[in-house]
Amino acid sequence: xxxxxxxxxxxxxxxxxxxxxxxxxxxxxxxxxxxxxxxxxxxxxxxxxxxxxxxxxxxxxxxxxxxxxxxxxxxxxxxxxxxxxxxxxxxxxxxxxxxxxxxxxxxxxxxxxxxxxxxxxxxxxxxxxxxxxxxxxxxxxxxxxxxxxxxxxxxxxxxxxxxxxxxxxxxxxxxxxxxxxxxxxxxxxxxxxxxxxxxxxxxxxxxxxxxxxxxxxxxxxxxxxxxxxxxxxxxxxxxxxxxxxxxxxxxxxxxxxxxxxxxxxxxxxxxxxxxx
Ligand code: PAJ
Numbered sequence: 001x002x003x004x005x006x007x008x009x010x011x012x013x014x015x016x017x018x019x020x021x022x023x024x025x026x027x028x029x030x031x032x033x034x035x036x037x038x039x040x041x042x043x044x045x046x047x048x049x050x051x052x053x054x055x056x057x058x059x060x061x062x063x064x065x066x067x068x069x070x071x072x073x074x075x076x077x078x079x080x081x082x083x084x085x086x087x088x089x090x091x092x093x094x095x096x097x098x099x100x101x102x103x104x105x106x107x108x109x110x111x112x113x114x115x116x117x118x119x120x121x122x123x124x125x126x127x128x129x130x131x132x133x134x135x136x137x138x139x140x141x142x143x144x145x146x147x148x149x150x151x152x153x154x155x156x157x158x159x160x161x162x163x164x165x166x167x168x169x170x171x172x173x174x175x176x177x178x179x180x181x182x183x184x185x186x187x188x189x190x191x192x193x194x195x196x197x198x199x200x201x202x203x204x205x206x207x208x209x210x211x212x213x214x215x216x217x218x219x220x221x222x223x224x225x226x227x228x229x230x231x232x233x234x235x236x237x238x239x240x241x242x243x244x245x246x247x248x249x250x251x252x253x254x255x256x257x258x259x260x261x262x263x264x265x266x267x268x269x270x271x272x273x274x275x276x
Contacts, residue, residue, distance in 0.1 A: 001077060001088045005136050008089050012050075012137065015086075020047040024139035026130060029053040029090075030070035030184035031079050034174040038143045039083040041171055045141055051080050052089040052133055054096065058104075059125030070187055089137070096132060104128045107154045113246050114259055115150050115270070118236045123154055130155055134166055141167040145174075147181055149257060149272045150246065173272070175201065181271045188267040197264050199231035203238070204258050204273040211240060211258075211275055217250050228262060235262035240275065 002008040015022060023046035025038045031053075042049045053076050060066035073090060080088050104124050110116075111123035134142060144152045156168050173181050179201035180186065180194070189197060203224045210220040217240055224238045241248050243255035254276035261270040 001090055003090055003092060004095050005091070008087075008091075008136060011087050015048050021141075022046055022048045022050060022137070022139040024134070024137050024142045025049070025051045025085075026133050026142065026144075027051060027053055027076075028055045028069065028184065029076045030072055030187070031076045032182045032184065032186075034145055034147060034182040036079060036083045037174045038145060038171050039080060039085050041169070042141075042143050043084045045143075045169070046139075048086045049084060050087045050089060050137055050139060051085045052091070052137075053077075054089075054091055054129070054133070056096070056125060056129040057093060058097070058128055059122050061119060061121055064119075065185075065188075068188075070184055089133075096129065105131050105158060107158055110150065110154050110157055110246060113150075113248075114237060114239060114241070115261065118261065123151070126151055127154060127158055131158060131162070131164070134159075134164060139166060141169055143169045143171055145171050146272070147173045147183065148270070149259060153244070153246065179205075181269075183269065185267055185269065189264065193232075193264045193267065196232045197269055199228055199233065200260060200262070200269055200271050201273075203227050204260060204271055207238070207240075208258055208273050208275045211252055211256075214252075217252060224260075228260075233262040233264060235260070236268075237261055243274065243276075 002011055023042035025042050027035050055069050077088050105127035107123050107127045152170050159168055175181050180197055207220050207224040221238055225235055228235050238260040239248055240256055240258050243257040256275040257272055258275055259272040
């Protein structure tokens with residue numbers, strides 16, 4: 001396990017000298033089967049796999065769950081080793097943000113819609129840490145889950161805009177058998193709240209089916225919002241958007257994406273689904 005840029009680069013040098021390809025999976029730890037799926041996919045793509053575990057303070061707003069975000073580095077390390085990860089990079093906050101740190105990445109338009117409306121500083125924090133991590137590791141490819149669909153699009157945008165020579169690979173959402181998308185934040189849910197949370201994936205499916213059946217999009221979304229509210233959700237949004245620009249659409253055209261975010265109690269959940 002490396003905790004500094006220096007140790008990280010020392011571990012990478014012999015692999016690069018041997019001509020090994022490197023795939024990279026950034027995480028905030030508290031790993032579950034969704035993260036492990038990214039590792040397994042990375043392992044199939046490259047000779048070496050690096051994962052990072054870093055709970056990035058810059059992407060949490062002051063009122064968010066930074067302090068209570070689950071931390072279990074030992075367990076994460078064991079899970080990563082088991083999945084075939086060759087190196088875990090777990091930098092300290094001081095290593096990533098030393099005194100006098102100033103530079104941040106502004107991802108532009110994509111960061112201002114959907115999540116960006118409710119978490120206006122979030123993607124600046126994500127973008128800054130992801131670009132730092134990519135440049136520290138310089139992998140051939142980096143893998144991101146579609147669970148954070150807007151994040152994936154933003155990373156693609158920045159890598160393209162800044163000519164960063166790394167392939168960005170999107171991986172489909174991994175769900176529990178009952179449909180709930182796996183998330184480190186699911187551990188906050190009581191058994192009862194977890195049951196109510198199932199309305200989120202169900203509503204996405206129902207709304208997708210309604211849209212594909214030709215129902216008016218505004219009405220389908222309003223019905224979905226009503227069902228989620230009835231199940232106990234306090235919703236931030238349920239939106240149908242163009243799958244690449246995230247501009248809301250009211251006349252169906254594929255490829256589109258349904259995206260939703262809302263609270264069950266104090267736990268904020270996000271999910272999304274392709275509509276095509
Ligand atoms: P984290 O929430 O730990 O997620 C790490 C990666 O795992 C992300 O690419 C995320 O989309 C993916 N992931 C999480 N749950 C998933 C699921 N159920 N199915 C498929 N993929 C899933 O996303 C972050 O961390 C951070 O913002 C980070 C990119 C590490 C920057 O700090």
